[in-house]
Structures are given as structure tokens and as C-alpha cells.
Amino acid sequence: MFWLDAILFASVCALQTLHFTGLILHEWLGLAIVPLILLHLLLAWSWIAAETRRFFTSQSVRARINYLLNLGLFAAVTAPTYSGILISQKAIPAIMHSTPAPYMDWTWDRIHTWVADIVVILVGLHLAVNWDWALAAAQRIFRRFLGRWQ
């Protein structure tokens, strides 16, 4: 789970830097991140199911905010994914064996960019919520690595 999250973190950073990855890698990485996100959600399913059930009943404000934050992140991730598919110039035409559209939908491009910026903020807040877990997992891996080294 830790490595999956680390890969997701690095992928989000890479997807935000089109200048660094270039358009081709950006599009393929954008598609590759989808199954990783699904896997991340499947691994956290017990939390999702429990918190969804509890959302309308006995939950603290903190738990509700956490839940809405995660839901918001999921919603925000779907927008750049969908818009990315719509404006794809390389990956989707390659998969579909079609030629890319002669013009790119500027509205979708704008939505793609600004929702991706929101995703970055929400990823930061998502990490803040799960910081204790992430830190503990990182320490555990670091100790295991040191143990092997010594």
C-alpha cells in the first residue's frame, strides 16, 4: 500500500509537469494512473464502506470533513481523467486506431488544467489526513531497509 501511494504521489507530480514529461508520456501516465487509483480505493474499501454507512448517522464533524475531502478528491480526479481522454492527441488515438481531432476542445483543455490544480491541493490535504499512517509506514520500510543493510 505504501509503495502504491508513493507511485501515485510521484505520478501526480509528473502529470502536473507537462514540460518535464512531454505530451506522449503525460497522456500514457494519465491513463496508467487510473487502475492504480482504483487499486488504492479497493485497498481502502473497508474504510470507504464504513464511513459511507456512518456518514448520515453518528459521525463527528472531523470524520465528515475527512469523508467529504476524500469524496471531493475522487470527484476531482475523474474530471482531468475524462477531459484528458477527450483532448488526447496521442494515447487515445493510438488505442482507438483513429486520427486525433484536428482541433482540441479549448473548454475541456481549460477544465483539465484547472481541475488538475485542485487535485494537487486535495492530494496534499488527503496526505495531511493520513499523515500518521504514511509516516509510520515510511519508518517501517526505512527500518527494514536499514536492517538489511547492517
Added chain:
Amino acid sequence: MKPNPPNVLRILSRLALLSLAAAAFTVLTALYARSVRTPTPTPHWRLHRALAPKITGLPEFFGEGILIAVCTLAGRLVFRLRLSPAPPREKLLSLFDSTD
């Protein structure tokens, strides 16, 4: 090793649920996109997007990491985001209490 059929079914049903939720958010995004009008840029705007990766963009990659870290820090310190309430000691620290 043979996969356990009920588990596969469970995973598939969860994936279907996630897909359904994603589809709902996609519809909302599409509705929003239809409602906004964006002026079309010049035909040359696409030329600014390089196809191949450029190593000169590496600092931007780390910059994004730092930006996420800043958001995380803000979430921890300003919004006090965490899975469970902070222990009393951490609360004191976050309030910059000098008695510690």
C-alpha cells in the same frame, strides 16, 4: 492458485460501484463544460506542448512535490486534518505553547 469466485465477484461489484460514482461525476463535469464558454485560442497554441520529455523540466517535478507538501503542512497545522483527534501534547505544540 485459483481465485476465490466470491472474492472476484466482490471486487468486480466494488469496481462497478466506483465506475458508477466516477460516471456520475463525469456527467456533472460534462454539464459544467456545456455551461461555460471559453474563447478559442490561436491555432499555434498547441505548438507550445512538447511531445518528448525534457530533463530541464525536472525542477518543476520537485516543485509540484513541494507544493503538495505545503498543502499537507497547511492541512495539518491550519486545518488540523487527521484521522482521529490530535493527542493533547500535539495540540499544545500546534498552538505554539511555550510551556513545553
